[in-house]
Amino acid sequence: MTVIAVVGAGVMGVDVAATAAHYGYDVILKDVNRDVLAEAPAIIRRNIRSYRMVSPALKEWKAAEIIDRITFTDTYDGFEKAGWIIENATEDWDVKSAIFKELNGVCSPGAFLAVNTSCISITKLAALVSRPERVIGMHFMNPIPLKEAVETVRAFHTSDETIVASEALLRSMGKTGILVRDFPGFVSNRLSHLFMNEAAFLVQDQVAEPAQIDAIFKQGYAHRMGPLETADLIGLDTVVRSLEVLYQNYQDPKFRCCPLLRQMVDAGLYGRKSGRGFYQY
Numbered sequence: 001m002t003v004i005a006v007v008g009a010g011v012m013g014v015d016v017a018a019t020a021a022h023y024g025y026d027v028i029l030k031d032v033n034r035d036v037l038a039e040a041p042a043i044i045r046r047n048i049r050s051y052r053m054v055s056p057a058l059k060e061w062k063a064a065e066i067i068d069r070i071t072f073t074d075t076y077d078g079f080e081k082a083g084w085i086i087e088n089a090t091e092d093w094d095v096k097s098a099i100f101k102e103l104n105g106v107c108s109p110g111a112f113l114a115v116n117t118s119c120i121s122i123t124k125l126a127a128l129v130s131r132p133e134r135v136i137g138m139h140f141m142n143p144i145p146l147k148e149a150v151e152t153v154r155a156f157h158t159s160d161e162t163i164v165a166s167e168a169l170l171r172s173m174g175k176t177g178i179l180v181r182d183f184p185g186f187v188s189n190r191l192s193h194l195f196m197n198e199a200a201f202l203v204q205d206q207v208a209e210p211a212q213i214d215a216i217f218k219q220g221y222a223h224r225m226g227p228l229e230t231a232d233l234i235g236l237d238t239v240v241r242s243l244e245v246l247y248q249n250y251q252d253p254k255f256r257c258c259p260l261l262r263q264m265v266d267a268g269l270y271g272r273k274s275g276r277g278f279y280q281y
């Protein structure tokens with residue numbers, strides 16, 4: 001059975017690790033922050049409990065077995081055994097580029113590298129490793145255990161072999177890849193960040209309360225969640241960083257970040273993960 005190494009144990013990393021472990025993989029979960037690593041097992045347990053309440057299909061997910069299959073670490077020990085490395089670190093070029101340079105030295109030549117990013121160029125990250133054809137974007141949807149679709153991203157050098165291998169990996173984890181091309185924000189975030197940013201402008205302009213804006217999306221457009229609930233779920237810090245990447249890349253004012261969003265992040269309101277964003281948790 002392939003070993004999967006997961007980099008970053010934040011909102012996405014813990015769910016990627018738990019999903020891979022549930023489907024039988026041995027997982028190495030690496031983060032640089034020891035506090036994050038210490039909390040990760042409890043977060044996995046809590047997440048599984050709440051996902052099971054929403055989806056009966058997750059009844060058979062056994063937290064203890066899942067956590068047993070994951071090695072929590074702040075080193076690259078064991079990465080040389082991994083068939084896949086799935087990178088989920090902070091949405092920041094300097095962070096991700098440094099990791100890719102390190103991965104180039106520690107992974108086996110036969111390993112595939114997947115980047116879970118909202119907006120950062122897969123092609124640019126792939127250029128930092130000696131086998132760019134084995135790098136692919138794998139944009140998981142949050143919360144991962146409840147979402148079947150994964151937006152997979154073909155970068156400039158991604159080989160057909162890598163795409164076939166990614167489809168097989170995702171299938172083995174109960175997921176379906178939707179393959180798109182590498183352009184900042186891909187499909188999902190190029191669209192969704194416009195919604196979330198404009199919804200923040202509506203709050204800033206005092207046109208409506210967050211709950212009213214979200215209600216229009218849910219009751220009017222039949223979306224499962226409104227844009228501000230979604231922003232809180234993603235993490236407002238990650239939303240701001242993604243808007244910055246979109247703005248830098250397209251130089252289009254439609255991606256300028258709403259000042260209210262930036263102010264909320266400056267004030268420590270990151271959404272669900274900090275207990276307060278547009279809503280209180």
Ligand code: NAD
Binds near residue numbers: 011013089119142
């Ligand atoms: P997060 O901020 O919750 O977690 C990032 C983690 O990366 C932190 O625990 C941090 O300590 C760790 N990290 C930082 N530098 C590191 C390093 N050098 N090595 C190892 N770990 C390091 O972020 P997140 O929400 O989990 O997002 C991770 C990635 O997934 C981002 O690129 C984001 O854009 C993307 N993404 C997020 C969502 C979402 O809904 N949150 C959805 C899809 C994709």
